[in-house]
Amino acid sequence: MKTKFVPKNIESYLYDFWEKKKFFSPNYKNKEGNFCIVIPPPNITGELHMGHAFQQTLMDIIIRYQRIKGKNTFWQTGTDHAGIATQVLIEKKFFKLKENRKENNKKKLIKKIWEWKKKLNFKINNQMRCLGNSIDWSKERFTLDKDMSIAVRKSFIKLYKNKLIYKSKKLSNWDVSLRTVISDLEVEYRQVSSKMWNICYPIVKDNINNEQEFLVISTTRPETLFGDVAISVHPNDIRYKKYIGKFVCVPLTNRIIPIISDNEIDVNKGTGCVKITPAHDFKDYEIAKRNNLPMINIFKKNGKLRSSLQFFDSNGDQLFDVNFFVPLIFKNLNRYEVRKKVIFEINKLGLLKEEKIIQNVVPYGDRTGTIIEPMLTDQWYLNTKPLSILAIKSVKKGNIKFIPDKYKNVFFSWMENINDWCISRQLWWGHQIPVWYDKKNNIYVGNDENEIREKYKISKDIILTQEKDVLDTWFSSGLWCFASLGWPKQTDLFKNFYPTDVLVTGFDIIFFWVSRMILLSTYLVKDKCGNSQVPFKKVIVTGLIRDEFGKKMSKSQGNVIDPLDIIHGISLSDLIKKRTKFISNKETIQSISNFIKFNFPNGIEAFGTDSLRFYFSFLSTPKQDINWNYSRLKFCKNFCTKLWNASRFVFIYIKEININTENKKINLSFPDQWILIELNELIKKYDFEMKNYRFDVVAQNLYDFFWNKFCDWYLEFSKIIRINQKKIELEGTRYSLKKVLLAILILLHPIIPYITEYIWKEMKKIDSVHNKESILEESFPSVFSIDANEKIIKQEMDWFQKKIIELRNIRIKSHFHPKDMVFLYLKNIDCKNKKYFEKYENYLKKMSFLEEILFLSDEKMEFNNKFKKIDGAECLMLKK
RNA sequence: GGGUGAUUAGCUCAGGUGGUAGAGCGCCUCCUUUACACGGAGGAUGUCGGCGGUUCAAUUCCGUCAUCGCCCACCA
Numbered sequence: 001m002k003t004k005f006v007p008k009n010i011e012s013y014l015y016d017f018w019e020k021k022k023f024f025s026p027n028y029k030n031k032e033g034n035f036c037i038v039i040p041p042p043n044i045t046g047e048l049h050m051g052h053a054f055q056q057t058l059m060d061i062i063i064r065y066q067r068i069k070g071k072n073t074f075w076q077t078g079t080d081h082a083g084i085a086t087q088v089l090i091e092k093k094f095f096k097l098k099e100n101r102k103e104n105n106k107k108k109l110i111k112k113i114w115e116w117k118k119k120l121n122f123k124i125n126n127q128m129r130c131l132g133n134s135i136d137w138s139k140e141r142f143t144l145d146k147d148m149s150i151a152v153r154k155s156f157i158k159l160y161k162n163k164l165i166y167k168s169k170k171l172s173n174w175d176v177s178l179r180t181v182i183s184d185l186e187v188e189y190r191q192v193s194s195k196m197w198n199i200c201y202p203i204v205k206d207n208i209n210n211e212q213e214f215l216v217i218s219t220t221r222p223e224t225l226f227g228d229v230a231i232s233v234h235p236n237d238i239r240y241k242k243y244i245g246k247f248v249c250v251p252l253t254n255r256i257i258p259i260i261s262d263n264e265i266d267v268n269k270g271t272g273c274v275k276i277t278p279a280h281d282f283k284d285y286e287i288a289k290r291n292n293l294p295m296i297n298i299f300k301k302n303g304k305l306r307s308s309l310q311f312f313d314s315n316g317d318q319l320f321d322v323n324f325f326v327p328l329i330f331k332n333l334n335r336y337e338v339r340k341k342v343i344f345e346i347n348k349l350g351l352l353k354e355e356k357i358i359q360n361v362v363p364y365g366d367r368t369g370t371i372i373e374p375m376l377t378d379q380w381y382l383n384t385k386p387l388s389i390l391a392i393k394s395v396k397k398g399n400i401k402f403i404p405d406k407y408k409n410v411f412f413s414w415m416e417n418i419n420d421w422c423i424s425r426q427l428w429w430g431h432q433i434p435v436w437y438d439k440k441n442n443i444y445v446g447n448d449e450n451e452i453r454e455k456y457k458i459s460k461d462i463i464l465t466q467e468k469d470v471l472d473t474w475f476s477s478g479l480w481c482f483a484s485l486g487w488p489k490q491t492d493l494f495k496n497f498y499p500t501d502v503l504v505t506g507f508d509i510i511f512f513w514v515s516r517m518i519l520l521s522t523y524l525v526k527d528k529c530g531n532s533q534v535p536f537k538k539v540i541v542t543g544l545i546r547d548e549f550g551k552k553m554s555k556s557q558g559n560v561i562d563p564l565d566i567i568h569g570i571s572l573s574d575l576i577k578k579r580t581k582f583i584s585n586k587e588t589i590q591s592i593s594n595f596i597k598f599n600f601p602n603g604i605e606a607f608g609t610d611s612l613r614f615y616f617s618f619l620s621t622p623k624q625d626i627n628w629n630y631s632r633l634k635f636c637k638n639f640c641t642k643l644w645n646a647s648r649f650v651f652i653y654i655k656e657i658n659i660n661t662e663n664k665k666i667n668l669s670f671p672d673q674w675i676l677i678e679l680n681e682l683i684k685k686y687d688f689e690m691k692n693y694r695f696d697v698v699a700q701n702l703y704d705f706f707w708n709k710f711c712d713w714y715l716e717f718s719k720i721i722r723i724n725q726k727k728i729e730l731e732g733t734r735y736s737l738k739k740v741l742l743a744i745l746i747l748l749h750p751i752i753p754y755i756t757e758y759i760w761k762e763m764k765k766i767d768s769v770h771n772k773e774s775i776l777e778e779s780f781p782s783v784f785s786i787d788a789n790e791k792i793i794k795q796e797m798d799w800f801q802k803k804i805i806e807l808r809n810i811r812i813k814s815h816f817h818p819k820d821m822v823f824l825y826l827k828n829i830d831c832k833n834k835k836y837f838e839k840y841e842n843y844l845k846k847m848s849f850l851e852e853i854l855f856l857s858d859e860k861m862e863f864n865n866k867f868k869k870i871d872g873a874e875c876l877m878l879k880k
Numbered sequence: 881g882g883g884u885g886a887u888u889a890g891c892u893c894a895g896g897u898g899g900u901a902g903a904g905c906g907c908c909u910c911c912u913u914u915a916c917a918c919g920g921a922g923g924a925u926g927u928c929g930g931c932g933g934u935u936c937a938a939u940u941c942c943g944u945c946a947u948c949g950c951c952c953a954c955c956a
Contacts, residue, residue, distance in 0.1 A: 003915090003916090005916095005918085189952095189953085189954075189955090192955095194955075196955095196956080217956075218956050219955090219956060220955055220956070221955065221956090265956085266956080269956055270956040271956080272956090273956085274956050275956075281955075281956090282954095282955095283954090283955095283956085284956095360954085360955055360956095361953095361954055361955065362955055363954095363955070371955090372955095374955095406884070406885080409883080409884080410883085410884080410951070410952090413882090413883070413951095413952075414951095414952075417952085417953090507950085507951085508951095510951095511951095511952095548892090550949095618893090618894095618903095618904085619893095621893075621894070623885090623886085623893085624884095624885065624886085624949080624950065624951095625886095625949075625950080626893095627892065627893085628892095629891090629892050629893080629904085629905085630905090631891085631892075631904065631905035631906080632892070632893085632903095632904055632905070634904090634905080634918080635903095635904050635905070635918090636904095637918065638916095638918045638919090639918090640918090641916070641918045641919095642915090642916065642918080642919085644915090644916080645915045645916035645918095645919085646915060646916075647915080648915050648916080649915030649916080650915080651915090652915070653915095692896080694896095696893090696894070697894075697895095700894070700902095700903070703903085703904095704903085711915085711916085712920090715915075719914095805921090805922085808921060808922065809921095809922065809923095811921090811922095812909080812910070812921075812922055812923090813922095815910095817910090817911080818910080818911055818913075818920090818921065819911085819913060
């Protein structure tokens with residue numbers, strides 16, 4: 001073994017070795033049962049970030065642990081097509097925004113995305129290999145695979161047949177830049193300061209001679225006045241009660257609309273008068289439905305004002321288009337230009353009462369960052385309420401457990417207040433909805449056109465066209481747990497590994513993904529008895545890794561830490577380039593470069609995968625936010641180095657004392673017994689904490705045992721035994737060293753696979769007793785039975801270690817060099833302690849560099865107050 | 881507004897079922913000793929956010945306040 005531990009020298013070839021030998025494939029011979037994890041499929045939009053690396057490491061730790069425990073393990077991998085995110089990315093990257101989304105571009109774009117997918121998939125898989133993920137690559141899947149499509153269609157058809165999927169015209173979240181609808185979850189509300197205007201609406205006089213009166217409404221969106229259908233006040237608002245039932249004239253458009261009352265109006269907000277724009281506001285939409293008001297759509301799909309307004313009744317049925325309500329000057333303007341102009345014109349008319357700045361909350365599309373426009377559109381919905389009952393039940397019954405438990409309540413509160421899920425998207429990249437229309441817009445749902453024609457006996461003369469919309473990407477992701485295993489086919493994988501055991505994911509996608517998987521799985525997948533199947537038995541919810549200062553890592557902040565850079569290292573100049581790549585502001589670039597130059601003057605050193613993985617296991621506390629911490633990462637690398645060096649020592653020892661200790665009754669000395677007792681305790685704790693998924697505690701326990709017990713004490717004992725050269729002792733120590741090191745390697749292997757495999761192989765070279773090829777074939781270390789009173793051994797070791805520390809202290813206080821040979825005088829020591837001193841004299845002398853231990857009674861020697869106290873005895877150290 | 885989490889050594893964080901506070905880094909002193917200076921030996925440092933309560937005993941349980949965070953809802 002080389003004297004220096006260099007991660008890159010061992011990591012790359014070991015992964016190839018594992019892969020070639022197919023160690024990661026399911027091995028149905030194992031008797032301890034099956035164990036499966038499906039990966040949360042990374043989006044093909046980009047390479048893996050620290051969060052992925054973190055979560056995947058935890059998954060790999062679990063998988064490797066279960067494998068060593070004798071389970072037949074399988075880790076399903078794959079990637080997600082990530083509908084919106086990917087299409088946005090490719091449109092931006094390769095197509096000019098203006099020419100996109102024309103039907104003749106569709107093929108080009110899809111082709112480009114597939115090329116991109118291939119490239120990214122390669123990169124992502126390579127990263128996963130670097131991380132040491134024990135994945136069976138032959139089973140890799142993609143959410144747009146043909147088999148996935150089968151599962152998607154099967155699910156859609158079943159849900160449609162059972163009347164849980166329906167098409168409807170409703171107010172939906174419209175992203176004008178993407179020109180698609182998005183679901184409630186994809187809307188992100190941001191606190192912003194915006195302008196609020198008070199506008200006068202003239203009340204229609206019931207008598208020509210009456211004075212002109214006005215109702216003043218408050219609005220942040222004056223451009224929507226073209227879609228006003230009423231003014232509403234609270235029925236008990238004494239200020240406005242008298243106007244209820246009268247009419248106002250909408251400024252600029254000269255439409256007459258009624259003044260109505262509604263209990264939902266808040267008298268304290270704005271002026272207490274609300275303009276009702278049902279086609280562009282969710283609350284107004286509800287008010288319109290309650291009060292049987294019409295709805296007016298005023299925007300085109302790109303957010304520009306329509307020249308002819310679309311009128312609908314309160315059920316969403318289109319009534320007529322009217323083209324004389326919008327003045328020519330507003331034609332073809334986008335919503336913000338309209339807003340500006342409306343205010344300008346209204347002011348000109350003297351109808352603008354007030355303008356002020358307020359703090360309010362505005363909905364944005366989470367992928368595009370554009371303000372969402374509520375619009376009346378035809379969309380496909382999944383009625384989630386009936387499904388949620390099954391989902392809630394399976395979690396309540398404990399068939400699915402959340403870890404940490406608190407997330408259960410997050411899940412319940414969302415499930416109990418769930419709204420119908422809008423599953424259609426006006427995009428190209430995704431699963432096209434399996435619905436066909438004839439000329440009369442009759443709907444046919446099925447696997448393909450031929451099947452439908454046959455089933456409904458539709459002649460070839462009738463043209464059928466497929467629904468152009470695709471499904472929300474989360475619809476297919478929601479099937480991932482079972483569809484990736486082969487469902488609806490009863491494949492070996494599905495039969496053996498479903499329901500899956502553990503899902504490791506972040507709290508940020510509990511609603512997007514975890515909940516939807518539970519919803520769809522419990523409804524769609526049943527066991528032989530017809531009981532709902534859960535997609536996974538446990539969900540481990542991890543925290544989010546932030547930078548050293550607790551800030552979210554983001555490209556625009558220039559604070560992203562790339563897991564590969566930690567593994568392989570990166571030079572200063574490359575690091576600066578990488579972190580400033582997505583930033584345009586020169587000052588920001590400068591400050592980021594300065595920060596990097598100051599903190600990483602030599603770039604980032606190569607820590608290697610194992611160090612990173614050991615570090616990750618320390619980070620896996622049940623916290624919501626996890627701060628990056630270089631000093632701990634460094635410590636983790638030091639740990640690997642220590643393991644390397646300690647192993648080297650053990651090998652030197654084993655080689656030198658070449659006694660065969662196999663199949664032989666071994667006499668264990670005091671330190672041997674002690675370290676094996678400690679190892680037993682470690683094994684028990686390790687198992688317990690692994691089952692609790694407290695990898696931080698596992699790592700801490702392993703560290704503590706290995707460093708503080710094995711290296712600091714046991715190896716020191718072994719050196720003394722080596723000096724003593726007593727054959728019986730040497731045998732015992734050689735045996736124990738081997739047993740303990742092997743156990744440590746196996747226990748550490750799930751966390752730090754490379755270095756443990758490497759050392760294991762080295763160990764095999766020196767002292768081979770079996771024909772296993774890899775540490776992956778080792779079994780979990782069993783607890784050793786010790787032929788001694790464990791309690792007494794531990795007590796005496798405790799006494800011994802305390803004594804050594806006391807002696808070291810006396811040495812330091814007496815200003816002796818650590819290796820000076822000294823005489824130790826003990827005066828008036830009690831019997832019990834004297835017994836121990838005599839019993840462990842040899843170890844004490846060697847470990848503390850004592851020439852002699854001398855027991856004195858009172859009279860023989862005066863210590864002149866220079867003595868220190870040990871166990872009540874006076875103690876003096878003198879140089880030879 | 882509803883929910884939820886956090887507050888422990890200078891920094892980053894552990895502390896299942898209450899019983900004299902732990903780790904890593906950092907700091908101070910000493911040591912290049914034949915596995916390791918990415919090391920060894922020794923040391924300093926905490927009224928465990930504030931205030932109340934339960935208890936023989938509370939960092940741990942309950943209440944309350946303060947500060948910070950997250951999630952959900954919300955374009956008047």
